[in-house]
Amino acid sequence: MTGSAVSATALIWVDGERASALPLPDRGLDFGDGLFETLLLRAGVPQFQHLHLDRLAAGLQRLAFPDCLDRVRNCLQQAAGELQDYPWSALRLTVTRGSAPRGYAAPADARPRVVITAAPLHQDRCQPGAPVALDWAQLHWSSQPLLAGIKHLNRLEQVLVANQLADLPADELVVLDAQGHVCSVSAGNLFMLERGQLLTPALETCGIAGTRRRLVLEQLAPAISIPVAETHISPAQLTAADEVFVCNSIRGLQPVTSLGPRQWHDHSVCRALHEEYVGAMSC
Amino acid sequence: MTGSAVSATALIWVDGERASALPLPDRGLDFGDGLFETLLLRAGVPQFQHLHLDRLAAGLQRLAFPDCLDRVRNCLQQAAGELQDYPWSALRLTVTRGSAPRGYAAPADARPRVVITAAPLHQDRCQPGAPVALDWAQLHWSSQPLLAGIKHLNRLEQVLVANQLADLPADELVVLDAQGHVCSVSAGNLFMLERGQLLTPALETCGIAGTRRRLVLEQLAPAISIPVAETHISPAQLTAADEVFVCNSIRGLQPVTSLGPRQWHDHSVCRALHEEYVGAMSC
Numbered sequence: 289m290t291g292s293a294v295s296a297t298a299l300i301w302v303d304g305e306r307a308s309a310l311p312l313p314d315r316g317l318d319f320g321d322g323l324f325e326t327l328l329l330r331a332g333v334p335q336f337q338h339l340h341l342d343r344l345a346a347g348l349q350r351l352a353f354p355d356c357l358d359r360v361r362n363c364l365q366q367a368a369g370e371l372q373d374y375p376w377s378a379l380r381l382t383v384t385r386g387s388a389p390r391g392y393a394a395p396a397d398a399r400p401r402v403v404i405t406a407a408p409l410h411q412d413r414c415q416p417g418a419p420v421a422l423d424w425a426q427l428h429w430s431s432q433p434l435l436a437g438i439k440h441l442n443r444l445e446q447v448l449v450a451n452q453l454a455d456l457p458a459d460e461l462v463v464l465d466a467q468g469h470v471c472s473v474s475a476g477n478l479f480m481l482e483r484g485q486l487l488t489p490a491l492e493t494c495g496i497a498g499t500r501r502r503l504v505l506e507q508l509a510p511a512i513s514i515p516v517a518e519t520h521i522s523p524a525q526l527t528a529a530d531e532v533f534v535c536n537s538i539r540g541l542q543p544v545t546s547l548g549p550r551q552w553h554d555h556s557v558c559r560a561l562h563e564e565y566v567g568a569m570s571c
Numbered sequence: 572m573t574g575s576a577v578s579a580t581a582l583i584w585v586d587g588e589r590a591s592a593l594p595l596p597d598r599g600l601d602f603g604d605g606l607f608e609t610l611l612l613r614a615g616v617p618q619f620q621h622l623h624l625d626r627l628a629a630g631l632q633r634l635a636f637p638d639c640l641d642r643v644r645n646c647l648q649q650a651a652g653e654l655q656d657y658p659w660s661a662l663r664l665t666v667t668r669g670s671a672p673r674g675y676a677a678p679a680d681a682r683p684r685v686v687i688t689a690a691p692l693h694q695d696r697c698q699p700g701a702p703v704a705l706d707w708a709q710l711h712w713s714s715q716p717l718l719a720g721i722k723h724l725n726r727l728e729q730v731l732v733a734n735q736l737a738d739l740p741a742d743e744l745v746v747l748d749a750q751g752h753v754c755s756v757s758a759g760n761l762f763m764l765e766r767g768q769l770l771t772p773a774l775e776t777c778g779i780a781g782t783r784r785r786l787v788l789e790q791l792a793p794a795i796s797i798p799v800a801e802t803h804i805s806p807a808q809l810t811a812a813d814e815v816f817v818c819n820s821i822r823g824l825q826p827v828t829s830l831g832p833r834q835w836h837d838h839s840v841c842r843a844l845h846e847e848y849v850g851a852m853s854c
Binding site for chain 2 (some may be wrong): 300302307308309312313314315316317318319320321324326349352366375378380382384389390391392393403405407430431432434435440441442444445447448449450452453454466474475505511530539
């Protein structure tokens with residue numbers, strides 16, 4: 289870090305201004321009426337920014353927010369510019385519907401707020417992701433097709449799963465959907481290899497459509513000529529898989545070494561995808 | 572209002588101090604990791620405060636928050652004391668899990684934040700509640716037994732229903748649960764009269780256990796000797812009801828005059844319960 293660098297505790301922006309607090313009232317706090325993205329930055333350069341902004345745009349549309357993507361992009365660019373002294377950092381971008389009087393109804397003249405918080409990361413994100421041991425979550429994600437896929441601010445189910453995880457000797461938990469199909473882990477998406485084909489859960493009723501999930505589906509798997517599909521996956525099918533990995537924006541692709549008593553030793557597809565992943569990053 | 576009264580825009584307290592903003596980061600904003608209550612105050616006296624604090628306590632326990640009820644009670648008392656010049660006011664009490672580093676897992680040393688916002692109300696809340704016309708919501712509440720009943724901050728489903736309501740010539744919408752049973756309206760609970768018995772939906776998988784719902788169940792209906800039960804209610808059953816009313820903390824008990832094409836003209840049970848309700852208020 290150079291002498292001009294800011295202290296990590298102060299890396300907060302609200303609507304493009306350095307800040308330490310959110311003006312109240314705010315519908316993001318009141319109802320979780322908003323969306324967020326967590327971006328990985330390399331020397332201040334957001335990685336796969338278009339994937340994040342695509343998903344954010346889908347969420348803004350789903351929640352009927354006024355168009356604010358240009359402003360979001362400006363706020364992101366400005367904050368990112370102040371993070372270039374950090375080799376790696378994590379940036380959380382939150383868009384709320386802003387202030388409003390009491391009541392659930394969104395005001396017609398809503399002015400969304402853009403809240404950004406950032407923190408340096410101390411690990412080289414080009415290195416292969418740390419292997420993870422999985423177990424099963426007790427909670428099932430609830431089914432709500434109108435909110436599935438987007439990264440909105442209503443994340444109490446994730447908090448409940450994370451609280452269960454804190455009591456277990458596992459790194460992540462596999463969460464099923466309301467129908468009993470495999471959906472994801474608590475903070476990332478999941479892929480499995482079955483007879484040479486890569487499969488990931490379809491996200492019609494719950495779950496978050498991760499940026500790295502999309503990258504694997506559309507770019508990384510095709511690059512190494514592995515067929516890939518979104519489908520329904522049963523718990524038994526996951527346990528019988530030839531290889532399993534999880535992914536999210538900060539931790540990249542992480543090989544799964546176990547799921548309860550089941551163990552995996554071959555992570556060659558995950559390793560090959562990671563090579564492509566690192567090659568696809570922006571400098 | 573006296574000369575010493577504060578301006579309505581400034582009626583915000585954070586952890587007992589007058590404030591205009593929420594310190595960041597905060598898990599209430601990040602994940603909706605928190606709970607809220609909306610209290611009706613009469614000359615600064617919270618109405619049915621024990622019912623609100625009971626529900627809040629249940630929510631704090633369900634989400635595994637550290638015990639903070641005494642502090643909440645102190646913050647509430649202090650804010651209420653500054654609202655005594657308003658004949659009626661609405662006070663929103665929000666408890667978040669406070670600050671934490673990135674990630675869904677709740678920190679072991681979480682220190683909850685108490686955020687209070689208030690606004691004067693300009694209508695005498697002892698008058699009978701305004702009659703309401705209902706219609707059906709498109710959305711069904713998702714099923715999540717671990718979060719059902721408590722008033723947590725994840726309220727995007729309510730926002731979506733309120734947004735549908737804004738486009739309709741109705742005052743409220745009836746929302747079904749994932750199984751197709753009647754659950755509630757978007758911002759209140761619902762009762763129906765069937766062969767002399769009062770029925771309200773059981774809230775095992777979704778919905779909020781309203782303070783006025785509990786009051787009707789435990790105090791108001793017994794006071795006028797009407798049998799009352801929590802049960803499953805089908806849409807057809809609701810349409811065939813002899814009388815219907817909705818309730819919430821701010822608007823009290825409101826007779827339902829219509830549900831789509833179905834109309835009701837008899838509101839005698841709702842009127843009788845309202846008399847009891849007014850009698851049960853604190854001065």
